[in-house]
Amino acid sequence: MKKSHLQKFPDSEGFFGRFGGAYIPDVLKDEFERITKAYMKLRRSHDFLSELRRIRKHYQGRPTPVYHAKRLSEALGGAQIYLKREDLNHMGAHKLNHCMAEALLAKYMGKKKLIAETGAGQHGVALATAAAYFGLECEIHMGEVDIAKEHPNVVRMKILGAEVIPATHGLKTLKEAVDSAFESYVKQIDTALYAIGSVVGPHPFPMMVRDFQSVVGFEAKEQFMEMVGFLPDNVVACVGGGSNAMGIFSGFIDDEVELYAVEPLGKGTKLGEHAATLMYGDEGVIHGFNTIMLKDENGEPAPVHSIASGLDYPGVGPEQAYLKEIGRLNIAAITDEETIDAFFALSQYEGIIPALESAHAVAYAMKLAKEKPNDTILVNLSGRGDKDIDYVVENYGVREIKL
Structure with a gap:
């Protein structure tokens, strides 16, 4: 039987053709391998999928x-x-589709905290929502320009219990928020999961977020x-x-x-x-x-x-x-x-x-x-x-x- 696109891509190294992969510092390699192994196991787990389906129907x-x-x-x-x-x-917004799943993954991995970047604030709000649902800490990095522009979402994140950290370097927008979040994550790698907000970043996140969405x-x-x-x-x-x-x-x-x-x-x-x-x-x-x-x-x-x-x-x-x-x-x-x-x-x-x-x-x-x-x-x-x-x-x- 012919395999579908979703079955064929990405390959085991996280590549879609020549695009993708994981170009990360050595300090992150073991952790990203753990995340990959956990996800590859859980994506076929009846308990994980059943809980996710229940959340999507009764909560989302x-x-x-x-x-x-x-x-x-x-x-x-x-x-x-x-x-x-x-x-x-x-x-x-659509963001909660992968945020609830990433938080559920963090729970299964024994993590205590979620860290992420956000641009418009929708991913930040969704992750803060997921963190509140599962009782996890939440740290959101957001460019100073976007904090001013998307004030309602900043307020929502704080009400939900998240810590919002401004990215103050460069253009102070989404790229800088990603930089800031990664820097913080490296210091908390044992207890936190970096819940990437899109189909970007090192493998397995482009695959994982796509699957959840x-x-x-x-x-x-x-x-x-x-x-x-x-x-x-x-x-x-x-x-x-x-x-x-x-x-x-x-x-x-x-x-x-x-x-x-x-x-x-x-x-x-x-x-x-x-x-x-x-x-x-x-x-x-x-x-x-x-x-x-x-x-x-x-x-x-x-x-x-x-x-x-x-x-x-x-x-x-x-x-x-x-x-x-x-x-x-x-x-x-x-x-x-x-x-x-x-x-x-x-x-x-x-x-x-x-x-x-x-x-x-x-x-x-x-x-x-x-x-x-x-x-x-x-x-x-x-x-x-x-x-x-x-x-x-x-x-x-x-x-x-x-x-």
Whole structure:
């Protein structure tokens, strides 16, 4: 029997083609081997999987629905747009899907603390939630710029009992938060688990987070088939590191469905104005794995920009780098301005306020709907926009959108 993509990748060393692996200092190698062994055992454990299923159903509120955006579709006069409503997952984003599982893994490994980075704060909130659920300590590293920008999520993390540590070096955003979290983790390696927030980092995290997020894709596939009787023509998701994208792509990767990875084009195409890694990046090693990344003139991770704090990362998950290389992914990019218009369009036509990250995917789906008027488009609405409303109104005002 032919193996599926998820069965074939990654290989035993954590590679998707030539992307991935574990480029880590010696002090971390033994611990990452322990994490890998624990996960490879638990991913087939009846007790682990049963507990995870129970949590997803009774605590997270899964499955989240697939919703037909009827008014938006009609206003665009094109394709039919559907939304996988991860904004209705407990705590308002897809991040809890892997955070509850990572916390459960930490519990099985006897760890007492969870450490992580966060950009938009959604991963931080989700991990703080998981830590509270399991009675673990929680330490979240976040760039100073993002702390100011995503204040509501910072407050939520603190209410949930997490310690929020500002990253004050460099651009003070997501990359610096990752640097800061790793430094702290090395000092607490015996008692803490570093719960990486996306399909990035050294093996086994790109595989592990993808597997935990794949529930989104498999749910969506079953739900879509039940709703309309066939698969969607197109599946669209925003990409920073890529956790929500790999989550929904996992359900369709072996099917004849077009997959669109939507990156942040920010303010323009110049280096430092965007975070469109797959579109403009080159091969390189960042944060312990080989991937496609945006580089400065010295070959180091370049400064990046996006209106969405969860997307301003100069790298991308190694699996998505591989999928681009073999031609399985369509790469698209959306500007800050297009994102804001989509943010208000979805709010005003469907009564759904999306996260700025998710609004990138919505914006591209709106474009695609006009290009493919007879198609169906499934968008991963990865999070809700409560965290973004103050920032949007203060910087862009309130726009009335007429399509």
